[in-house]
Amino acid sequence: xxxxxxxxxxxxxxxxxxxxxxxxxxxxxxxxxxxxxxxxxxxxxxxxxxxxxxxxxxxxxxxxxxxxxxxxxxxxxxxxxxxxxxxxxxxxxxxxxxxxxxxxxxxxxxxxxxxxxxxxxxxxxxxxxxxxxxxxxxxxxxxxxxxxxxxxxxxxxxxxxxxxxxxxxxxxxxxxxxxxxxxxxxxxxxxxxxxxxxxxxxxxxxxxxxxxxxxxxxxxxxxxxxxxxxxxxxxxxxxxxxxxxxxxxxxxxxxxxxxxxxxxxxxxxxxxxxxxxxxxxxxxxxxxxxxxxxxxxxxxxxxxxxxxxxxxxxxxxxxxxxxxxxxxxxxxxxxxxxxxxxxxxxxxxxxxxxxxxxxxxxxxxxxxxxxxxxxxxxxxxxxxxxxxxxxxxxxxxxxxxxxxxxxxxxxxxxxxxxxxxxxxxxxxxxxxxxxxxxxxxxxxxxxxxxxxxxxxxxxxxxxxxxxxxxxxxxxxxxxxxxxxxxxxxxxxxxxxxxxxxxxxxxxxxxxxxxxxxxxxxxxxxxxxxxxxxxxxxxxxxxxxxxxxxxxxxxxxxxxxxxxxxxxxxxxxxxxxxxxxxxxxxxxxxxxxxxxxxxxxxxxxxxxxxxxxxxxxxxxxxxxxxxxxxxxxxxxxxxxxxxxxxxxxxxxxxxxxxxxxxxxxxxxxxx
Numbered sequence: 001x002x003x004x005x006x007x008x009x010x011x012x013x014x015x016x017x018x019x020x021x022x023x024x025x026x027x028x029x030x031x032x033x034x035x036x037x038x039x040x041x042x043x044x045x046x047x048x049x050x051x052x053x054x055x056x057x058x059x060x061x062x063x064x065x066x067x068x069x070x071x072x073x074x075x076x077x078x079x080x081x082x083x084x085x086x087x088x089x090x091x092x093x094x095x096x097x098x099x100x101x102x103x104x105x106x107x108x109x110x111x112x113x114x115x116x117x118x119x120x121x122x123x124x125x126x127x128x129x130x131x132x133x134x135x136x137x138x139x140x141x142x143x144x145x146x147x148x149x150x151x152x153x154x155x156x157x158x159x160x161x162x163x164x165x166x167x168x169x170x171x172x173x174x175x176x177x178x179x180x181x182x183x184x185x186x187x188x189x190x191x192x193x194x195x196x197x198x199x200x201x202x203x204x205x206x207x208x209x210x211x212x213x214x215x216x217x218x219x220x221x222x223x224x225x226x227x228x229x230x231x232x233x234x235x236x237x238x239x240x241x242x243x244x245x246x247x248x249x250x251x252x253x254x255x256x257x258x259x260x261x262x263x264x265x266x267x268x269x270x271x272x273x274x275x276x277x278x279x280x281x282x283x284x285x286x287x288x289x290x291x292x293x294x295x296x297x298x299x300x301x302x303x304x305x306x307x308x309x310x311x312x313x314x315x316x317x318x319x320x321x322x323x324x325x326x327x328x329x330x331x332x333x334x335x336x337x338x339x340x341x342x343x344x345x346x347x348x349x350x351x352x353x354x355x356x357x358x359x360x361x362x363x364x365x366x367x368x369x370x371x372x373x374x375x376x377x378x379x380x381x382x383x384x385x386x387x388x389x390x391x392x393x394x395x396x397x398x399x400x401x402x403x404x405x406x407x408x409x410x411x412x413x414x415x416x417x418x419x420x421x422x423x424x425x426x427x428x429x430x431x432x433x434x435x436x437x438x439x440x441x442x443x444x445x446x447x448x449x450x451x452x453x454x455x456x457x458x459x460x461x462x463x464x465x466x467x468x469x470x471x472x473x474x475x476x477x478x479x480x481x482x483x484x485x486x487x488x489x490x491x492x493x494x495x496x497x498x499x500x501x502x503x504x505x506x507x508x509x510x511x512x513x514x515x516x517x518x519x520x521x522x523x524x525x526x527x528x529x530x531x532x533x534x535x536x537x538x539x540x541x542x543x544x545x546x547x548x549x550x551x552x553x554x555x556x557x558x559x560x561x562x563x564x565x566x567x568x569x570x571x572x573x574x575x576x577x578x579x580x581x582x583x584x585x586x587x588x589x590x591x592x593x594x595x596x597x598x599x600x601x602x603x604x605x606x607x608x609x610x611x612x613x614x615x616x617x618x619x620x621x622x623x624x625x626x627x628x629x630x631x632x633x634x635x636x637x638x639x640x641x642x643x644x645x646x647x648x649x650x651x652x653x654x655x656x657x658x659x660x661x662x663x664x665x666x667x668x669x670x
Contacts, residue, residue, distance in 0.1 A: 054266040083316040084374070092436030093203050094302040094309060095196040095210060097161060099167075103134045104178075104185040104225040104292050109562045110656065111596055111626045115184065118657050122186050122561070123175055124633060130175065130188045131168045133650070134491075134556050137227035138166065138192060141297070143240055144221070144391040144432055148206075150442070151261075154302045156206035156441035158219060158299065159431045161194040162314050168192055180291055185225065195312045195434075199289035202439035203301060210301045222260040222283065225291030227559035230254045232616045234285035236260055241274040243425065243446055245464045249275075251566050251615055252336060253462035260286070262352065266385075315433025315454050316372045320532045322497050323377035323453065327407075327486050328432075329539025334461055335365035335484075336551035337470070339605075339612045341640055347397040353465040358641040359605040361471045363545070364461035367409070367486050371428075371451045372536070374437040377494055379426055380507075389509055389523045394517050394656065405491040405514065405524070408535075411468045413482035413545075428455035460550040471608070475547040486539040493524045496533040500526035550613035551651065552600075560601040561658040563624055564596050566615045570662055573653035575604050575611060577668050578636035578646035585670030589662045596656040597663050599626045601634045604650045611650025624656050631670070 003422075036640050066323050110118050122129070138160065144151060145159050171189035178187050196203075204211025204259040226229065230238055231251040239249050240259035262272035278285070286292055302308075318324045342349055344357045354360045371377055382392055382401065392401040403426060425446040431438060431454055437455020451457050473480050489496065491512060500508045509523040516522060546553075549571065551574055556567035578584045601621040602614035617624055621634040636647040655662055 013495045039425045042108045079518075083318055084320050086310075086313055086317075086435065087319075088320065088326060089436040091200070091304050091306075092197050093200050093311065094312075095195075095198070095203060096300045096302055096304060097192075097194045097196060097297065098300075099138075099192040099221075099297045100295055101134055101137065101189065101190045101666070102187060102225065102295075103130065103137045103223075103227065104180075104187040104291060104293075105133070105227040105228075105560070106290060107184040107186065107562070109564055113623055113626060114594075114596055114657065117540045119177055119184075119186060121657075122660055125175070127170055130170055130190070133169075133188075134190050135163065135166065135194070136255070136558070137223050138168075140223060140227055141221065141257045141258050142256050142430070142612065144261075144321060145219070146460070150445070154563055156202070157431075158206045158217075158440060160297075160436050161196050161312070161450065164314060165194045165312055165434060166192065167194060177419065180225070181287065183291060185291060187225070195302075195308065196440065197309050197312050197314075197434045197436065199436055199439050205439075205441045207299065210299060213301055213303050215301040219299065220287075220294070220296050223293045223295070224286045225293045226560070227255075227290070229562075229564045230258065230290065230492050232564040232566075234280070234282070235278050235290035236273060236275065237278040237280045237285035238266075238282035240272040242270060242272065243402045244610065245424065246275040248463045250462040251617065253460045256460060290386045290544075297443045309436075315435050315438060317374050317433075317435065317437050318372050318532075318536075319497075320374040320437070322373050322530045323371050323375050323451070323494075323537070324373035324496050324530060324533060325377065325451070325488055325537040326370045326372045327488050327496055327539035328370050328456065329486075329541065331366040331368040331458075331543040332484060332486065334537060335363060335543070336461060336554075337545070338362050338364060338467075338550050339614070345507055348396050348465055353467070354469045355472055359471075359608055360469050361380075361550075361608070362467040363411075363470045363484070363543075364467045365484065366461050367407075368456050369407070369451065369488050370432055371453055372433075372458045373496070373530075374453055376442065376444075376450050377451045377496070378499075379494075380446050380450070382446070387520075389432050390516050390520045391522060391524070403493075405493040405512070405522070407486060407488035408490060409468060410485040410487065411470075411482060412485075413470075414474045415481060425578040426451065426457055428452040429458045431455050468607050470545060473545060478547050478600050479544045480547070482543045482545055484543055485538060488537045489534065491524070492527070494527070495525050495527035495529070497527050497529040521544070524622070548610055548613075552615060556658050559658075564616050565658065568658055569598075569600060569613065569652040569654040570652055571611055571613065572665075572667060574651075574667070576649050576651070578647045578649065578669070580638045581645075582651075583633045584636050585631055585633050586651075587629070587668040587670055588625050588667040589629050589668075590625055591628075592663070593626060593628045595660050595663055597665060598654045599623050599625060599632075599665075599667075600652040600654070602652060604639055604648045606639050606646075608641075611652070612654060625665070626656075 036067040055441045105114050105122055107119060141160055146157055148158050149156050169191045175186050178185050179379045209215040209217045231254050239257040240262055259272060260282045264277050264279060266272040267277050312649040339359055339361055341359050342354055342357050348354045349357055392403055394401050426449040427444045428451050433454030442452035444450040502508055508525045508526040512522050512524040552566050552569050554567055559565050559567055600619045602619055603612045605612060620637050622633050637649055639646050639648050653662060653665055
């Protein structure tokens with residue numbers, strides 16, 4: 001992430017070095033388009049011719065369910081930890097948050113022959129559909145509000161309240177069809193309202209006008225009118241990778257990277273773009289594809305109201321005067337399966353994050369550690385060479401520092417070993433709590449690390465090596481059952497209690513029993529751990545894993561209904577051979593042209609004997625079949641893991657409109 005501008009020069013220089021080392025320069029196929037995608041997919045043609053705050057809403061909110069490549073069942077929670085009575089907190093601060101919103105669905109990717117039918121179907125959707133869409137739009141505030149202190153000097157973080165407290169009220173006029181800058185949209189206005197509950201000091205630290213009762217701040221924000229398919233439509237133009245390893249964004253996690261201020265010139269460790277530079281700015285890209293919606297988010301400091309505070313208070317506090325880390329088992333539900341190709345030189349292979357080079361099938365998942373204590377967990381400044389602790393070790397391949405004793409992932413299934421977690425930046429990424437012990441602001445970053453009270457440290461599915469390699473899982477049928485566990489702070493490097501200091505107030509360390517790869521001893525902070533400190537340090541999930549496919553072949557949930565989506569596909573039975581680099585004709589015959597279908601052309605794996613269920617970004621070709629008999633051409637890709645040089649491809653089929661059924665398709669290779 002970008003550093004604040006008023007830090008001492010020495011710390012800034014350290015930060016520049018650390019962030020400059022933050023990512024893996026993995027040799028891999030660059031599968032993301034560098035420019036915005038075409039306005040429409042190719043179509044196969046016939047060969048023949050100032051408001052008061054409201055209490056938390058319990059109606060009108062639909063939680064966004066993450067797409068998952070597995071059938072999930074949570075396991076019993078770990079031993080519960082008693083929580084502190086909120087009456088002991090004392091008065092805090094209340095801030096009303098509101099916004100006039102407008103959200104839309106862009107229809108341009110649908111063939112014109114079906115667009116009216118699609119529009120009528122979506123216009124008839126229930127309020128839940130539009131509320132979920134508005135929530136996905138509001139999710140795009142994550143980066144600029146949670147890391148606001150890095151964007152504007154002298155400002156602090158100003159996060160939205162937790163999603164459980166969001167009230168989204170739809171305009172009673174309902175949705176309408178509109179042409180905006182030549183694009184065909186369905187648009188619905190809405191009103192967003194919620195309430196922040198926090199301590200007494202941090203509102204003024206976040207924004208000076210909020211230090212006093214009645215103070216108002218209007219935070220300008222630019223949204224895409226249609227919040228979906230950002231990567232498919234705009235490439236990486238709106239992706240701010242600062243502080244993340246390269247290649248950490250994908251179509252499913254792009255909301256955490258959204259930054260409307262990104263430009264092609266913003267590159268390097270402190271810029272938006274680390275993986276590669278796009279051709280367009282974010283605003284240019286969304287103007288042409290998703291549509292632009294400009295608004296302001298209003299924050300108004302309220303008088304203290306104990307009754308309102310009781311209504312909007314969220315988040316346990318287990319130890320009032322100490323940090324306490326809790327694994328958020330529910331976040332393991334956000335998981336998905338992908339295929340990825342690894343070269344022998346890849347960092348993931350060198351770190352044993354995958355079992356072999358070539359095509360591997362990976363289970364990606366979220367891992368979240370939540371500070372439910374009343375104090376921040378502080379690690380402090382990261383020093384490149386610290387003989388006192390050696391807690392962070394530089395990794396030459398990934399070109400950043402690893403914290404190897406953060407926790408571990410265990411994956412229990414026949415033929416599959418457990419994997420370890422190496423945190424590269426322990427910091428406060430999102431505020432899960434809404435109570436008097438959880439400030440809105442914090443000082444933590446990749447160079448000065450820690451987790452604020454009521455905040456979480458998240459490792460989202462899609463980040464590099466945030467996965468388990470499931471390629472070699474044994475399948476006796478169509479599925480295999482496995483248990484995924486996140487075990488935090490096993491080695492007691494995170495002080496969930498009180499740090500031990502010497503007579504001069506300096507922090508003390510003790511031998512951990514671990515050594516670095518070069519044999520140096522690793523010391524950990526001396527800590528007087530709180531009672532039951534580790535009772536909430538584990539979370540598990542039972543998974544039913546399909547024997548083949550990826551999240552692309554899973555049912556769709558809460559996504560754009562059109563042809564660019566990455567869900568709802570079915571594999572065609574046949575794998576096709578061809579001459580590498582040649583133009584291959586594909587003739588498709590469908591039962592009826594009134595229900596257009598999609599064909600996605602993907603690579604195949606010789607070693608795995610399967611097609612690679614690929615995303616829109618990784619596909620060789622994506623086409624809409626809009627007529628009964630139609631044809632198109634594709635370029636034959638090499639089979640990258642074949643013993644001998646050869647070519648081939650696989651096909652995946654889906655309806656162009658998610659509400660339609662998949663048709664039987666006859667495919668002929670010409």
